[in-house]
Amino acid sequence: MPKINLKSTGRAAAALAAIVSITVGGYVSLPSGYRVHDDTALAIRYLTGPWEGRRLVAYLDTLPNPDRWTICDGDTTDVKPGQVETDAGCDKRVAVKMERDYRPRLVACVSDWDKHPLGWRGAMLDLSWNIGTGATCNSTAVQVVKTAVRLRKVPDYKASCGYATLYVRSGGKTYDGLVKRRGMGDRTRIGDGEMCVTGVGS
Numbered sequence: 185m186p187k188i189n190l191k192s193t194g195r196a197a198a199a200l201a202a203i204v205s206i207t208v209g210g211y212v213s214l215p216s217g218y219r220v221h222d223d224t225a226l227a228i229r230y231l232t233g234p235w236e237g238r239r240l241v242a243y244l245d246t247l248p249n250p251d252r253w254t255i256c257d258g259d260t261t262d263v264k265p266g267q268v269e270t271d272a273g274c275d276k277r278v279a280v281k282m283e284r285d286y287r288p289r290l291v292a293c294v295s296d297w298d299k300h301p302l303g304w305r306g307a308m309l310d311l312s313w314n315i316g317t318g319a320t321c322n323s324t325a326v327q328v329v330k331t332a333v334r335l336r337k338v339p340d341y342k343a344s345c346g347y348a349t350l351y352v353r354s355g356g357k358t359y360d361g362l363v364k365r366r367g368m369g370d371r372t373r374i375g376d377g378e379m380c381v382t383g384v385g386s
Contacts, residue, residue: 189368190342190345190346190349190367190368190377190378190380190381191368191378191381192378192381192382193368193374193378193382195374196230196303196374196378196379196382196383197382199226199229199230199374199379200226200302200303200379200382200383203222203225203226203229203230203302204222204302206225207222207225210222210298212224212225214228214229214275214279216272216275216276216279218275218276218279218280220279220282220283221283221287222302223287223302223305223306223309224279224282224283224287224309226302226303226305226306226309226379227282227306227307227309227310227313228257228278228279228282230306230374230379231306231307231309231310231374231376231379232257232258232278232282232309232310232313233257233278234372234373234374235310235361235365235373236256236257236258236313237257237258238256238257238271238274239254239255239256240255240256240268240269240270240271240274241255241266241267241268241269242254242255242263242264242265242266242267242268243255244265245258245260246355247354247355247359248354248355249354249355249356253265253267255267255269255274255277256269256273256274256277256278257274257277257278258313258314259274259277259278259281261277261281261285282309282313285317286309286312286313286317287309289312289317289318289321290305290308290309290312290317290320290321290326293317293321293326293330294308294321294326294329294330294333295330295333295334296333300329300339300341301341301383301384302383303379303380303381303382303383303384304329304341304344304345304380304383304384305383306379306380306383307345307348307376307377307379307380307383308320308325308326308348310365310376311323311325311348311351311366311376314351314362314365315351319351323347323348323351324344324347324350325344325345325347325348325350326344328340328343328344328347329341329344341380341381341384342381342384344380345376345377345380345381345384346377348366348376348377348380349363349366349367349376349377350366351366352366
């Protein structure tokens, strides 16, 4: 398992509590008016949005290989040079894409998805937004949980959270921002690992 010191934090616990407090029947109504699953809301509000940053004008992201035109909160789907979006349009893009393209694939690859801890699900959704659903489903981070479920054992979520911290490279290089995003975050942003272990009670 990766040797990163993941630990629960008060700010991650507060984020989880905030989402739980507005969840009705497994869903959250976002300020934008979109109704999404609780784990999608957690990922969008506290992980994906803060780490991706919002840009309303399309830009060429040169970190991945090959380069990709990107807009809003790291969205690369059907983005063209010179494209401009509004905040409302970006809210729609991330909510629709996360619910339509990302979450269903993780639900399909992890049995009883909704029964797993909210913090773990949110972290895996953010990981998938960053590396893709196929890579996430095939990652050791998810395989640890899938194997335990198949064997009717209690998953080692802490190990799963740790394995997710390995995904810190883009275009063949390791980036400090990805190390922080996958791990304990930075001064103003919660990291995936931080949210993950807080959400599983570690």
